[in-house]
Amino acid sequence: MRSESTICALATQGNGAIAVIRISGPDTFRIVDGIFHPATTGKVLQNESPNTIHFGTIQEHDKIIDEVLVSLFKAPNSYTGEDSIEISCHGSLYIQQKILELLISAGAQPARPGEFTQRAFLNGKMDLSQAEAVADLIAAESEGAHRVALQQLRGGFSNKLKALREQLLHFISLIELELDFSEEDVEFADRKQLVQLVEKIKSLILDLINSFQLGNVLKKGVPVAIIGRPNVGKSTLLNAILNEERALVSDIEGTTRDSIEDTMNLEGVNFRFIDTAGIRETAEPIENLGIRRTYQKIEQASIVLLLTEASDDPAIIQRSVEAIRKQTSDGTKQLVVVLNKSDQISESQLQEIRNGIPLLQGERIISISAEKRENINGLTDLLLDMVNIGSLKHQDVVISNIRHYNALKSASESLFRVSEGLSTTLPSDLLAQDIREVLHYMGEITGEVTTDEILGNIFKNFCIGK
Amino acid sequence: MRSESTICALATQGNGAIAVIRISGPDTFRIVDGIFHPATTGKVLQNESPNTIHFGTIQEHDKIIDEVLVSLFKAPNSYTGEDSIEISCHGSLYIQQKILELLISAGAQPARPGEFTQRAFLNGKMDLSQAEAVADLIAAESEGAHRVALQQLRGGFSNKLKALREQLLHFISLIELELDFSEEDVEFADRKQLVQLVEKIKSLILDLINSFQLGNVLKKGVPVAIIGRPNVGKSTLLNAILNEERALVSDIEGTTRDSIEDTMNLEGVNFRFIDTAGIRETAEPIENLGIRRTYQKIEQASIVLLLTEASDDPAIIQRSVEAIRKQTSDGTKQLVVVLNKSDQISESQLQEIRNGIPLLQGERIISISAEKRENINGLTDLLLDMVNIGSLKHQDVVISNIRHYNALKSASESLFRVSEGLSTTLPSDLLAQDIREVLHYMGEITGEVTTDEILGNIFKNFCIGK
Numbered sequence A, B: 001m002r003s004e005s006t007i008c009a010l011a012t013q014g015n016g017a018i019a020v021i022r023i024s025g026p027d028t029f030r031i032v033d034g035i036f037h038p039a040t041t042g043k044v045l046q047n048e049s050p051n052t053i054h055f056g057t058i059q060e061h062d063k064i065i066d067e068v069l070v071s072l073f074k075a076p077n078s079y080t081g082e083d084s085i086e087i088s089c090h091g092s093l094y095i096q097q098k099i100l101e102l103l104i105s106a107g108a109q110p111a112r113p114g115e116f117t118q119r120a121f122l123n124g125k126m127d128l129s130q131a132e133a134v135a136d137l138i139a140a141e142s143e144g145a146h147r148v149a150l151q152q153l154r155g156g157f158s159n160k161l162k163a164l165r166e167q168l169l170h171f172i173s174l175i176e177l178e179l180d181f182s183e184e185d186v187e188f189a190d191r192k193q194l195v196q197l198v199e200k201i202k203s204l205i206l207d208l209i210n211s212f213q214l215g216n217v218l219k220k221g222v223p224v225a226i227i228g229r230p231n232v233g234k235s236t237l238l239n240a241i242l243n244e245e246r247a248l249v250s251d252i253e254g255t256t257r258d259s260i261e262d263t264m265n266l267e268g269v270n271f272r273f274i275d276t277a278g279i280r281e282t283a284e285p286i287e288n289l290g291i292r293r294t295y296q297k298i299e300q301a302s303i304v305l306l307l308t309e310a311s312d313d314p315a316i317i318q319r320s321v322e323a324i325r326k327q328t329s330d331g332t333k334q335l336v337v338v339l340n341k342s343d344q345i346s347e348s349q350l351q352e353i354r355n356g357i358p359l360l361q362g363e364r365i366i367s368i369s370a371e372k373r374e375n376i377n378g379l380t381d382l383l384l385d386m387v388n389i390g391s392l393k394h395q396d397v398v399i400s401n402i403r404h405y406n407a408l409k410s411a412s413e414s415l416f417r418v419s420e421g422l423s424t425t426l427p428s429d430l431l432a433q434d435i436r437e438v439l440h441y442m443g444e445i446t447g448e449v450t451t452d453e454i455l456g457n458i459f460k461n462f463c464i465g466k
Helices: A028-035 A093-105 A115-122 A128-139 A143-153 A156-180 A191-220 A234-244 A291-300 A314-328 A347-355 A376-386 A389-394 A402-423 A428-446 A452-459 B028-033 B093-105 B115-122 B128-139 B143-153 B156-180 B191-220 B234-244 B291-300 B314-328 B347-355 B376-386 B389-394 B402-423 B428-446 B452-459
Strands: A007-010 A018-024 A036-038 A053-060 A063-073 A084-090 A222-227 A263-266 A269-274 A303-309 A334-340 A364-367 B007-010 B018-024 B036-038 B053-060 B063-073 B084-090 B222-227 B263-266 B269-274 B303-309 B334-340 B364-367
Touching: A007 A093, A007 A115, A018 A028, A018 A093, A018 A115, A018 B018, A028 A036, A028 A053, A028 A084, A028 A093, A053 A093, A063 A093, A063 B063, A063 B143, A084 A093, A084 B128, A093 B143, A115 A128, A115 A452, A128 A143, A128 A156, A128 A428, A128 A452, A128 B084, A143 A156, A143 A191, A143 A269, A143 B063, A143 B093, A156 A191, A156 A428, A191 A402, A222 A234, A222 A291, A234 A263, A234 A376, A263 A376, A291 A314, A303 A314, A314 A334, A334 A347, A334 A376, A347 A364, A364 A376, A402 A428, A402 A452, B007 B093, B007 B115, B018 B028, B018 B093, B018 B115, B028 B084, B053 B093, B063 B093, B084 B093, B115 B128, B115 B452, B128 B143, B128 B156, B128 B428, B128 B452, B143 B156, B143 B191, B143 B269, B156 B191, B156 B428, B191 B402, B222 B234, B222 B291, B234 B263, B234 B376, B263 B376, B291 B314, B303 B314, B314 B334, B334 B347, B334 B376, B347 B364, B364 B376, B402 B428, B402 B452
Parallel strands: A222 A269, A222 A303, A303 A334, A334 A364, B222 B269, B222 B303, B303 B334, B334 B364
Antiparallel strands: A007 A018, A018 A084, A036 A053, A053 A063, A063 A084, A263 A269, B007 B018, B018 B084, B036 B053, B053 B063, B063 B084, B263 B269
16 A cells, blocks of 8 residues: 655645645655755764654755754654654745755655545555544634544544444355355344344434534534624624624634634534625515625525514515525525514514514524624524534534435445345345445445545545645 | 743644644643643653654543644753744644643743744844844745845854954953053053954945845845736736746645735846736826826835837827836836837837937836747846846845844944044044944844843734744
8 A cells, every 4th residue: 555656745824933844655764864954963864763853954955945843753653654754944935835846856746635644544544534534623613613523533433333334244244155055044144133233333324314414514614694784783793792602712813713704603613604794675675686696695504694673664574584585495594583673662562573574484583682782692592503503412423524424325225225124034145235235335434445536536625735 | 031931822824734833931841741641651741852752632621622743842952942842733723722722721821923033032042133034034935035034044144243243342341441541551452453353344244234225125025016008018028027937836736825926036036016907108198097096006116117019109108207207216216118019110110219218317218029028038137137136146145134234334333433533543432432332233233232122123023933
């Protein structure tokens, strides 16, 4: 499995104080020794101990490019399982490019996206679902996304799947042995135990399949569109929610969070608020004004908050609800009517208004006062309830990867055929075929069964340098 | 000098494959031992050897935050000269923030900008001009900027300055000894040698002062405004130059260069082209159309290329030249009239046109064909000539820092008074005072003389984590 080539890439982004360049492969030490000049010892890096750090300069002939630290790792005790070096240099773009250029001139190849992790997989340092978790872990922006990715990286469900698959492999070998003796009507594989095992696998797989929706919410966050005319209180509402539930440490300097403005983290789940500034829908029917733009925003959302004033004409609100409903009725979006400034009217008036807006099943209505901070908690609880975050507490293992979901669905279908076959005493050869299918799909997840195509698809979505 | 506090900060930017968190100060090992759990040895980090790397997990109580590598450095053999650890974690924003949060909970303080480098200076790991070079080195985007910063980091001129200052210190102590014996008219300090030393210092300081303009060009690049009506060939010209002299390795994947679009690197100097799209100046006098906007662009430039077609009416070109000249006559900007599409007219016509556009001293005119790639090299040579890049070859030490420039100017003024005093046999006490001033300004550059204000001004411009 070991690679012939030596690869290099930036492992960090942009120009911070430092940048890290990774090199991995059989020629790593020879290549780096050619450009690195240690400050103190005269030794070449090849003769230094692994897991040590060395100060010196990177040079192009006599010209010093930078003062750097190099960290040495030797096969198999490295991330990739190969000889590997990390060069920690000053974070200037010029230096980063120059060092990469020198490495490439000396025989290293620019790494493809995810190639370091792919090598880690190929060298048996992690299974395929763990390798996939690396990309998720790097992308994790919320506690929930982080939790799902880290659990997967540490072998969360793949260890269980692998153990059960091993047992199933044992059975299939017994059943295939039976086939060799098919004329003698022997039964090496204990059918009762097999039924138990199949039920166990089925149960795990169903749990994992059911966890996918939640896993996806945790991983990707929940896009929420707030629809409402200007001055209806959108910013006030956002500020109110942010004030109540500020993201943990988002104000530590140096950790840029520009890219996730207007994201709020509620109990570890990111709710991403989609800007819908400038959309009006009360005075005239929503159809007439900026429809296309509003609908595009709604299209991206999985929850739509229709923000109105409690004192608005219920008939107009109802018209807006009906207009939006056309967009949300496909079942992928949930609608919440939010009656703002509810403090300005009486409880009985409010009840009347709510009654004047008939809702379909699954649609919600809530009254708040963003300015007075009334019932903001009620709204955030509602949001959490809508993504079913409560079920997370009963769930120790969650999947979030569509590839796993599809493989588990296929495994589940084959499993049901196995169950059926076992109850109807299907001939062993047909039973074996169904079990083989289960084994195939289970193996796809953890990588016991892979094709170049699967690997290519997985790793092309990684960042370079990982 | 040693700091009481332990500081921490991100040393990398954004979310790449990995991120590096730095911790430095007396409690570094205690703090990191509290959250790091080694994967193999049971040892605490405090008992491990310096310059070694350890794999393990960062945990918040029982909850694993990430699998990380930690690199150990012990005082005084670290960047800061203090006990120091670098945590290399997965590049997720969540993980970065969480680890910083844990470090801060355990007693570390968030580092101020440049605080690691400031500590390196205070602990004698580098002088002040070297510390300043660190920020320049990180910001370096071109070979020229890199060269200036690295030379300064490696003590380029500060070693020379320090050595000469030492000698001058020796003289002043002798002169001050003379003052103690002033009634006896002795002369401990050999005036002839002192004159030689002063001349030597003067010569170095003048060289450095003269190198500042070039140093600034190398460090900051040269802003160039291309003024011209739409379709006069601006984009074609940019492409032509880019094609001729493409930046070295800017197309290695993973090194984002988005921020320097339309920058071209000629012989190590960055020429930054300022967008002036949509400005028209031919059919009507430039005064009448988009004046303010054009002038703002010109304001940012140090070279203005007025791009015209060779077949344009020379009188109109001349009107534009005059309008722009009002903006460029302050001596900080240089004007080049570029006659494009010169292939469409004859050589004699071209000569006539050039004669029809009388230029002031320092202004240049050149004819090219951007589309036919004719005389593009002529234009780039002209640009390099205008920034006097040729003189770089005769100059091994270059300054690029306005603080150094100002201190050198002041030192130079005091030096001239010393020279004068020596030639007119000024009383020793007044001579000593002038020499003290020279020592003061020389010491400001390398940091033998500093105030909190100077240090504060220098390090506030650093990035956090350096």
